[in-house]
Amino acid sequence: MRQLKPEVVESRKKGLLQWVVHYYIKNSRPVSSAVIAQEAGMGLSPATIRNVLQELEDEGYLHQPHASAGREPTDKGYRFFVEHIIDVQRLASDEKERLESQYQDRVEELDTLLSETSKLLSKISHGAGLVLSPQMRDQKLRRLELIPLSGKSVLAILVTETGLVRHWPIRLNFAPSARQINALNRFLGDQARGCSIKDAQSVVLAQLQSMEREFRELTALADELLQEVGRVVAPESLYVEGADNILSFAGDIGDLSTVQALMRVFNEKRRLAGLLEHELDATRRRGAVGSTAHVAIGVESGLPEFRDLSLVTNTYRYHDRVVGVLGVLGSKRMEYSRMMSLVNYMGELVSRQLATWEEEEGQP
Numbered sequence: 001m002r003q004l005k006p007e008v009v010e011s012r013k014k015g016l017l018q019w020v021v022h023y024y025i026k027n028s029r030p031v032s033s034a035v036i037a038q039e040a041g042m043g044l045s046p047a048t049i050r051n052v053l054q055e056l057e058d059e060g061y062l063h064q065p066h067a068s069a070g071r072e073p074t075d076k077g078y079r080f081f082v083e084h085i086i087d088v089q090r091l092a093s094d095e096k097e098r099l100e101s102q103y104q105d106r107v108e109e110l111d112t113l114l115s116e117t118s119k120l121l122s123k124i125s126h127g128a129g130l131v132l133s134p135q136m137r138d139q140k141l142r143r144l145e146l147i148p149l150s151g152k153s154v155l156a157i158l159v160t161e162t163g164l165v166r167h168w169p170i171r172l173n174f175a176p177s178a179r180q181i182n183a184l185n186r187f188l189g190d191q192a193r194g195c196s197i198k199d200a201q202s203v204v205l206a207q208l209q210s211m212e213r214e215f216r217e218l219t220a221l222a223d224e225l226l227q228e229v230g231r232v233v234a235p236e237s238l239y240v241e242g243a244d245n246i247l248s249f250a251g252d253i254g255d256l257s258t259v260q261a262l263m264r265v266f267n268e269k270r271r272l273a274g275l276l277e278h279e280l281d282a283t284r285r286r287g288a289v290g291s292t293a294h295v296a297i298g299v300e301s302g303l304p305e306f307r308d309l310s311l312v313t314n315t316y317r318y319h320d321r322v323v324g325v326l327g328v329l330g331s332k333r334m335e336y337s338r339m340m341s342l343v344n345y346m347g348e349l350v351s352r353q354l355a356t357w358e359e360e361e362g363q364p
Helices: 006-027 033-039 046-058 075-083 093-101 110-125 178-191 197-209 213-232 243-252 256-267 269-286 336-361
Strands: 128-132 141-150 153-160 165-171 238-241 294-297 309-318 321-331
Touching: 006 033, 006 046, 006 075, 033 046, 075 294, 093 110, 093 336, 110 128, 110 238, 110 321, 110 336, 128 243, 128 269, 141 178, 141 197, 141 213, 165 213, 178 197, 178 213, 197 213, 238 269, 243 256, 243 321, 256 269, 269 309, 269 321, 309 336, 321 336
Parallel strands: none
Antiparallel strands: 128 238, 128 321, 141 153, 153 165, 294 309, 309 321
């Protein structure tokens, strides 16, 4: 009997595993040795196929839901499939045009841009689209000023370098004069513009405290404004669109209690945001500035409620700085190559849009 070389045996095993995972993703039913013999075109005998399937099951790549059923991929099997995707599928040209068209009209605020991005991710993927906004405390201020309302009430307006806009009313313990507000706005324009939000308070107050006594009330006003800024910018915003799409493949998830637990996660945005923040921190530690999708399969995400789902994420940038995360959450049977291409492309679109805003800001 001819003995095959070990590398040939290993290559054959990998090829069969890739085919089984791809077939299961496409058809959503366990794969039998008979199906492989009829459709895979690998030229393997039924006995050889059964032996290879048993080896893959013993190694944890496949499992049988029932004794007489075919095989399904495990998380380890999905992980192998994702790691060995050679040609990441390109998005169809009409899908690219559809995505590009959403950014033709200039979006004035980052909140709107990120909200629309989560909707697009959901629509194209048929899953849940997730986008984490830039961490505001590290961003530089482009504009910070007060607008008088009436009596002791003023409206604070904050705009960051990436286009995040926040405005909120403040009730003071005294009624500021128009002169004081104008003076503070001029001062903030000189001192706070270009400062990071986390450093603005110490920088501005240090300057004010060195000024004359007549500006004591101005110092109190600035102190209150900058304390409010610290409260308004935390935590970061999370945009979620299409969570109900998850219910369309509830059959892949499990019983009703499992689905209910998953839906509760979507209502607890802090946990979802923490998941994306972890990915943001990991990307920064790696020092990555390119667009490379990251895939978390099942419990790899860190959330036990996602054990039957996969999360595909990528970051977006402001200059060469990674500032936020976007992604798609869906069934483990998703088209991984297409979803990876989608989040890569959307990351580049958002990054380009942020760069466009800066160019327009600098025009005379």
